[in-house]
Amino acid sequence: MFEAFKPKIAGGCAALAVAAMAGGAFAPAPAGAQTWDMPTPYPDATFHTQNIMEFAEDVKAATDGALEIEVHSAGSLFKHPEIKNAVRSRQVPIGEFFLSLLTNENAAFGIDSQPFLATTYEQAEALWAAQKPVITELLAEQDLMPLYAVPWPPQGLYTQEPVESVEDLKGVKFRSYNAALERFAQLAGAAPTQVEVPDIPQAFATGRVEAMITSPSTGANSKAWDFVDHYYDIKAWVPKNIVVVNKRSFAALDESVQTAILNAAQQAQGRGWQMSQEETAEKTQVLADNGMEVHQPSDALMQGLKEIGDKMIAEWKQEAGPAGEEILEDYRSRISD
Template sequence: MKKLTTAIVMGSLMSTAAIADKWHMPTPYGDGNLPTQIAYGFAKDIQDATGGELEITVHSGGSLVKHTEIPRAVKTGQVQLGEVFLGILGNEHPVFKHDNIPFLATSFEDSKKLWEAAKPAVEKQLDQRGMKLLYAVAWPAQSLYTDMPVNQLSDLSGSKMRAYSPSTSRLADLMGTTPTTIQVPDIPQAFSTGIIQAMITSPSTGVDSQAWDYVNYYTDVKAWIPKNIVVVNKRAFRRLDKDVQSAILTAAEHAEKMGWEKVAERAASDKQKLIDNGMNVSDPSAKLISELQAIGNTMVDEWKAEDPKEVGAILDRYNP
């Protein structure tokens, strides 16, 4: 009888273990960033809603999978879901570039409109790659960090600028600088060793990497508002019970809502931290803005030429 009871208990434990799913979610950014904090909340919401039936472990800061490898890891099922900066998919299809085009959408209101215009095309392309879109989180507007004051583009002539997506590489070219691919963890060393002298990124990335330790000037050009997206492997998602799928989609909806609500607040507080730590923070000159807007117009035209039908439809929905 004792052996039978033990067998029943062990069988019950094995059954419970079989029912509980443990998923892994790599993210590219550190715990201090808003998208990562949203990801932790997303995972907790799912665990709570499913009573522990699905547990998601968030691996932040590229600790499990490097940023550029996350889309492939999700697509091939190496991990079940992951977070990625949308713009790094730009080489796969032009629709992924929509939020990396300078001055196309520079306010959070316009960025939301652009996202709604682009979302159907993004979902279509992800679906063809074996992934399902769960949610998106916006970054604060991207601005210019330099080791010298910049009042016009000629001030940057000969500089090397950080690039992290196809669009930012093209932007660096058009600005008369040399694009140099640098991922977030390597930014401080890249500046300190002279590998780059400029970058365009968010105040949040500046705070996370303690920009005041390696660069002096922040020019608040507000060039564009990019996003991270969280995607799930379609096969892994389909294997889940319907109630678990529903819990994931509900948590995703909540995560996106929280992201849009909190990003403006985070943008203001992180910009103030740059000031508090001694950086020279200023608004751009009229000449610099004019030059950057002209580059933005060029990049919109080039973007549309890559796929007139798909990109044209996005622009039509964005500017009805």
């Protein structure tokens, strides 16, 4: 079993002597200093990972080194689907994952991946405010606590061939990354295939997939122009990544360290939402600069896609039950104000 959550105590006099003999500066960590290993699913170039690295630096600075967070990116420590349970079981005390991956546990986790429910950052923020109390309770049942959540840019459609209507997606091998997108592909008549972000280029190169819905960030970072020609700015949904901490691991910390983590998390959430908005414009331009045709979708395509979205919301409401109805009512009251 990987023992990530182990305090790493600063070295004693012998270590100081060695450092002095080497002629280097040596600043011992505070007595009882700890290092937390933090698995994340995305590469270092992804803005989510960059934001987390800043979060880790903020925690280190605010605690004067009493707590250091070592970020293990790109699924190098735990694969994406394993991260939540690794935090739950205290193999690691903290981790990041795509929130709607938990849809199979409870539909409330996946409302932000329902097509055309919340398609702007303002709507996404209102949806998160409505969703957070419900998922906080659900995560607490697994000894987990959310620290912050950051959205991806609105999701776009990438295809090898031009798409004028939903009918053009029939039979196409379609990348999925959660239950909602798998269902979306099915309703569009496409053939869904689960593919994680690091595997996207190979999946296209080997013919496992021929189209995908994902953010401009993922498209640019995976060099989508190497395997598809068309990007449609359909703004399908604005899904989120979430950073969670094990509640017992958090409770074991000194109160001052807990406060430092919560403050750093608040800063990371605000910074991350801003980074996401900047990313949308920058990475869409990167797609165009590298030869992809960036399209506004046709009316026929959007009509067909929204019809799929309406079906999925109806199914989601039935599955989510009273908790889902509570989220939807809260969300709709917020966007109607």
